[in-house]
Amino acid sequence: MALMQSADTRYSKPVLVAVNKPFDDEDGLQALRSHPLFRNLRPRDLENLIQQSRRLRLGHHQLLYRQDMPAHHFFFVISGRLRLYRLDSSGIDRTLDSIAPGDCFAEVMIYADPPRYACYAEALKSSEVLMIPVKAYRELLDQHPEYAQAALSHYAKRAVTRFHDLEIMTVQNARDRLIRYLIDLLPNGTEQGGEVELPLPKCLVASRLAMQPETFSRILADLKSNGLVRVNRSKLFISDPQRLIEISQ
Amino acid sequence: MALMQSADTRYSKPVLVAVNKPFDDEDGLQALRSHPLFRNLRPRDLENLIQQSRRLRLGHHQLLYRQDMPAHHFFFVISGRLRLYRLDSSGIDRTLDSIAPGDCFAEVMIYADPPRYACYAEALKSSEVLMIPVKAYRELLDQHPEYAQAALSHYAKRAVTRFHDLEIMTVQNARDRLIRYLIDLLPNGTEQGGEVELPLPKCLVASRLAMQPETFSRILADLKSNGLVRVNRSKLFISDPQRLIEISQ
DNA sequence: CTGAGTAATTGACTTAACTCAAAGATTAGT
DNA sequence: ACTAATCTTTGAGTTAAGTCAATTACTCAG
Incomplete structure (x- = not known):
């Protein structure tokens, strides 16, 4: 490493x-x-x-x-x-x-x-x-x-x-931790959607959230395939934060 | 629950x-x-x-x-x-x-x-x-x-x-998180051993450390069987913190 | 002291997340 | 623009940790 x-x-x-x-x-x-x-x-x-x-x-x-x-x-x-x-x-x-x-x-x-x-x-x-x-x-x-x-x-x-x-870190599963992290990055609160820029390279966001880079990548791929986020490099677009929150249960 | x-x-x-x-x-x-x-x-x-x-x-x-x-x-x-x-x-x-x-x-x-x-x-x-x-x-x-x-x-x-x-919460596995938590509770630093009282019931310590009560219990049982801690209700005796730290790698 | 209720433990099973490995993509520096 | 390095993604297999269920041990109020 x-x-x-x-x-x-x-x-x-x-x-x-x-x-x-x-x-x-x-x-x-x-x-x-x-x-x-x-x-x-x-x-x-x-x-x-x-x-x-x-x-x-x-x-x-x-x-x-x-x-x-x-x-x-x-x-x-x-x-x-x-x-x-x-x-x-x-x-x-x-x-x-x-x-x-x-x-x-x-x-x-x-x-x-x-x-x-x-x-x-x-x-x-x-x-x-x-x-x-x-x-x-x-x-x-x-x-x-x-x-x-x-x-x-x-x-x-x-x-x-x-x-x-x-x-955030007391959330027990990796997916929900990541979702919570993204929601917190949203500038305009949880009501409207918005674009979020990851403040760190993905492998370091993973480290910050106590997961492996591979896990981070897979979770993001999954959210993407479910239409919950749109990913462009380190920029993520979240159209419906409310739906993301519902998912994380 | x-x-x-x-x-x-x-x-x-x-x-x-x-x-x-x-x-x-x-x-x-x-x-x-x-x-x-x-x-x-x-x-x-x-x-x-x-x-x-x-x-x-x-x-x-x-x-x-x-x-x-x-x-x-x-x-x-x-x-x-x-x-x-x-x-x-x-x-x-x-x-x-x-x-x-x-x-x-x-x-x-x-x-x-x-x-x-x-x-x-x-x-x-x-x-x-x-x-x-x-x-x-x-x-x-x-x-x-x-x-x-x-x-x-x-x-x-x-x-x-x-x-x-x-x-502590960025530590990725449950065992090491628990060990780190215990070490931090030690009153006299990591050099000498000592007795530690859990400040919360075990199921809440588990919640604090983002793990299930069952996982907490199993890890503690394991540490006990390896002679690393002596458990008495909510009091734990740690004889050799240094060894605990080595284990957590 | 006793019993109801909560907390803790243990077992069997399942699943989420890690590891290793290899291929792509991106980035930084020349 | 090019190259080297680093980051990211994906796949396959393994392991750690979660879940469910049942038992045992505590705790506290009466």
């Missing part, structure tokens, strides 16, 4: 010391300004925080941090896409989350004690992230306690999401 | 309107005072918060709140034990967490938007909880922003735990 070696063999560059280019442009920082963790900051404070941060470019499959590494930074995705995963003792790679541009990750490290990354993070394609010192954000919160509310409600939202993810 | 009817048939009492007795004794509030969310509060503030709270007694299997109900309170467990679960469209009951005395739950509702419970909560045996108005705690944080740090680090811890729970 190719994934097994990913963390240790495939990446020669030292982790977290990727080249940073001077911080002269504003691309991608518009999204930062509207992120819940940052949008309430006074411009001065935000600028100061950005000054203390570094922009990192990550290549395809490049590792950003390792599980259990001391965590001095959290991250904001400017472009590309990343994935969070863990490796167990037998080297099996288990995908836990994928992160899109405009999202933060490892932000929980701001208040984690001890601050150690709970998983590996790697770029799924060439990506840019803003690497924000945990200390800097924390000092900002200490100086301006009124900023805490944004952080609290962000953390609350994160906790609810994780809880929901956990719920 | 008896569980299927639990939320709708078995409980006749209206939810969240259980009798509250006058708040004259201090039993169980010692634990409250040392909980991360409360231990930093000035005595006056804590007293005030408690004044606005109610103590609820819950009977065996009594429902405390329902999934999707507007959430005006969060809870601290004084005695007994509760369980959080969800019901899906087909009525299947899926256990997501169990809560012991000294723990808080639904505290994420303080900053959730909209504040709606993400699951059902019921007492597993007769229990007492403190029902704290979300509004009261929130006002406290607004008045004393310095309290926010405790809340943030509590939320961070919660998020890490949920992430870890999710990780």
Whole structure:
């Protein structure tokens, strides 16, 4: 399994010391300004925080941090896409989350004690992230306690999401897990249909849902043959979510 | 399946309107005072918060709140034990967490938007909880922003735990999921052995781990016959966690 | 202490999902 | 555009886990 070696063999560059280019442009920082963790900051404070941060470019499959590494930074995705995963003792790679541009990750490290990354993070394609010192954000919160509310409600939202993810995983059969996962990806809720883009390659969605890639492929083929989804590469079109839900019983 | 009817048939009492007795004794509030969310509060503030709270007694299997109900309170467990679960469209009951005395739950509702419970909560045996108005705690944080740090680090811890729970569920086979679950219950880490008490009846641990009770029972019997665990009711003795971990590959 | 009701175990059987293998399709990098 | 690598699909055979059913063991209220 190719994934097994990913963390240790495939990446020669030292982790977290990727080249940073001077911080002269504003691309991608518009999204930062509207992120819940940052949008309430006074411009001065935000600028100061950005000054203390570094922009990192990550290549395809490049590792950003390792599980259990001391965590001095959290991250904001400017472009590309990343994935969070863990490796167990037998080297099996288990995908836990994928992160899109405009999202933060490892932000929980701001208040984690001890601050150690709970998983590996790697770029799924060439990506840019803003690497924000945990200390800097924390000092900002200490100086301006009124900023805490944004952080609290962000953390609350994160906790609810994780809880929901956990719920999907207590679904006992692979087909229903996949259906639940797809329904959750639907942008406009379960009433209308819509197009869904898988945030990960299919083999990693399979890993995320605790099934084999072959099983994933077969289930999708089956849903397709029943007219429940229309598949185009990593884009799925779901015309009737309600019917999908009924199927998953 | 008896569980299927639990939320709708078995409980006749209206939810969240259980009798509250006058708040004259201090039993169980010692634990409250040392909980991360409360231990930093000035005595006056804590007293005030408690004044606005109610103590609820819950009977065996009594429902405390329902999934999707507007959430005006969060809870601290004084005695007994509760369980959080969800019901899906087909009525299947899926256990997501169990809560012991000294723990808080639904505290994420303080900053959730909209504040709606993400699951059902019921007492597993007769229990007492403190029902704290979300509004009261929130006002406290607004008045004393310095309290926010405790809340943030509590939320961070919660998020890490949920992430870890999710990780267990991405383990693909039932045996390894159970082993991982047991290891995590071990109080003294994975080096030394120890006794573990299942926080839920076995059939609910099975539900939490996305397997059938029969499967749970068979796996445990197998571990037992291999001398890996010693079972006594809901207490398990694990002499050599290291060996258990090796087995789970 | 006792009995009703629930929970746990065990057996026999069935099915869903995994494994291995090989062929196609897609993607990334030159 | 081309090639190499990786991902995806499909098939065939095997195994893990689910289902159904029956028995035994607990638990708790009276």
